[in-house]
Amino acid sequence: MSIVSNSLKRIKPSPTMAVTSKAREMRAAGKDVIGLGAGEPDFDTPDNIKEAAIEAIKLGDTKYTAVDGTPKLKKAIQSKFKRENNLSYEIDQISVGTGGKQVLYNAFMATINKGDEVLIPAPYWVSYPDIILLAGGKPKIVKCSEKNNFKLTPNELKKAISKKTKWIILNSPSNPTGSAYTKKEIIALSKILLKYKKTFILSDDIYEHITYDNFKFYTIAQVEKLKSRTLTMNGVSKSYSMTGWRIGYAAGPKEIIKAMAKIQSQSTSNPTSISQAAAVEALNGTQDFIKIRSDSFKARRDFVVQSLNNIKGLSCSKPEGAFYVFPNCKKLLGNKTKLKSDKDFVERLLEKGEVAVVQGSAFGLNGYFRVSYATSMENLKKAMERIKIFCESLS
Numbered sequence: 001m002s003i004v005s006n007s008l009k010r011i012k013p014s015p016t017m018a019v020t021s022k023a024r025e026m027r028a029a030g031k032d033v034i035g036l037g038a039g040e041p042d043f044d045t046p047d048n049i050k051e052a053a054i055e056a057i058k059l060g061d062t063k064y065t066a067v068d069g070t071p072k073l074k075k076a077i078q079s080k081f082k083r084e085n086n087l088s089y090e091i092d093q094i095s096v097g098t099g100g101k102q103v104l105y106n107a108f109m110a111t112i113n114k115g116d117e118v119l120i121p122a123p124y125w126v127s128y129p130d131i132i133l134l135a136g137g138k139p140k141i142v143k144c145s146e147k148n149n150f151k152l153t154p155n156e157l158k159k160a161i162s163k164k165t166k167w168i169i170l171n172s173p174s175n176p177t178g179s180a181y182t183k184k185e186i187i188a189l190s191k192i193l194l195k196y197k198k199t200f201i202l203s204d205d206i207y208e209h210i211t212y213d214n215f216k217f218y219t220i221a222q223v224e225k226l227k228s229r230t231l232t233m234n235g236v237s238k239s240y241s242m243t244g245w246r247i248g249y250a251a252g253p254k255e256i257i258k259a260m261a262k263i264q265s266q267s268t269s270n271p272t273s274i275s276q277a278a279a280v281e282a283l284n285g286t287q288d289f290i291k292i293r294s295d296s297f298k299a300r301r302d303f304v305v306q307s308l309n310n311i312k313g314l315s316c317s318k319p320e321g322a323f324y325v326f327p328n329c330k331k332l333l334g335n336k337t338k339l340k341s342d343k344d345f346v347e348r349l350l351e352k353g354e355v356a357v358v359q360g361s362a363f364g365l366n367g368y369f370r371v372s373y374a375t376s377m378e379n380l381k382k383a384m385e386r387i388k389i390f391c392e393s394l395s
C-alpha cells in the first residue's frame with residue numbers, strides 16, 4: 001500500500017518536465033540551449049509597481065489580510081472590470097488568490113462533485129485537466145482543429161455538451177495557441193450555452209492585454225444572460241509581468257466566490273499582503289507600458305510566424321494574442337524521418353538543434369509543438385536558424 005493518496009494517483013506527472021529537465025542537464029554540461037518553453041513574459045515588473053510594494057513594506061503592510069483579498073485590491077479589480085470590460089460586480093463577487101492557478105483550483109474544488117463533467121477544448125493549458133481530476137471531476141476533452149485556428153466551434157460544442165456538463169472552460173487568448181475568440185464567435189457559442197442552464201462557464205482571461213493588430217477583446221460574461229453563471233478569472237502575472245508575485249483573481253456568482261474563500265481560508269489564507277499592494281498599483285496606475293510591450297511581442301510574433309513558415313515541413317498560423325505559436329510538424333513525422341510523434345520531434349530538436357520547445361500532445365493535440373516567443377529577438381533569430389537546419393537535416 002502506497003502512502004500516496006488515490007486522488008493524487010489520478011494526476012499525471014507534468015509532460016513538460018522531460019524536456020525541461022533534459023534542457024537543464026544539457027546546459028549544465030556546457031551546451032548553449034535556447035529555451036522557447038517559457039510560460040512567462042521576459043520583461044521585468046514595471047518600477048511603479050515595485051515601488052508600491054516597497055512602500056507597503058515600509059508602512060508595515062505586512063500582516064494577515066482578509067482571506068480572499070484586501071478591500072483596496074477588490075475595489076481596484078471592481079474598477080478594472082467596469083473600465084475595461086464594462087462589467088459591474090459587487091465587492092462580494094470578487095475573490096483574490098495566490099495566482100490565477102489557485103483561483104482555478106479553489107473554484108473547481110469548491111464546486112465539483114465526484115464524476116462531474118468538465119468540458120475542456122484542446123489544445124488546453126496543461127493544468128486544467130489535472131485540477132479537475134484532483135477535484136474528483138471528469139475532464140471531457142474536445143479536440144479543436146487547426147483549420148478553425150484551434151478554436152471551439154458551435155458545432156463541436158453542440159456535440160460535446162450535455163445535461164451532465166457542470167463547467168466549460170474557455171481560454172482566450174489561448175495558451176498554447178495564442179488564438180483568441182472574436183465577439184461574434186463568443187456570441188455564437190453563447191447561443192448553445194444559453195440552452196444548458198445548469199452549465200457554468202470558466203473564462204480564463206489571463207492574456208487579455210496581450211493582443212495584436214487592434215484585436216478587440218471580448219469576454220463571455222459580457223453576454224448578459226450568461227453573466228450569472230460565468231466565473232471570469234484573470235490576474236496580474238502576464239499583463240504586468242508579475243508571475244513571481246502570485247496574484248490572481250476572479251469575479252462571478254456570490255455563492256461560488258464565498259465557497260472559494262472557504263477553501264482558501266483552510267489552505268493558504270490570504271495572498272501576500274505586499275503583492276496585493278503591488279497589484280493595486282498595477283491595476284490603478286499607468287497602463288502605458290502594456291501597449292509598448294505588446295508592440296514588442298507583435299514584432300517577435302511576426303518574425304517567428306514568418307520564419308517557421310519558411311521552413312520546409314512546418315506550417316504555422318498567425319494568432320491574435322498571448323506569446324505563443326503552435327506550429328504543425330506532421331509532415332516531418334513518419335517512416336522517412338523516423339520520428340513517430342511530436343514528442344520525438346521535440347526531443348530530437350533539443351538533442352540535435354539545442355532548442356527547447358514543448359510537444360503539442362502535452363496540451364492535448366498531437367502533431368504540433370508550442371513555441372514561446374517571450375525571449376529576446378536575438379535568441380529568436382538564433383533559434384529559428386537552428387530549427388531550420390534541424391528540419392532540413394531530417395529529409
Ligand SMILES: *Cc1c(COP(=O)(O)O)cnc(C)c1O
Pocket residue numbers: 039098099100101102125171174175204206235236237238243246247248
Ligand atoms: C499563466 C497562466 C495562468 C495563471 O497564472 P498565475 O501565474 O497562476 O496567475 C492561467 N491560465 C493560463 C492559460 C496561463 O497561461
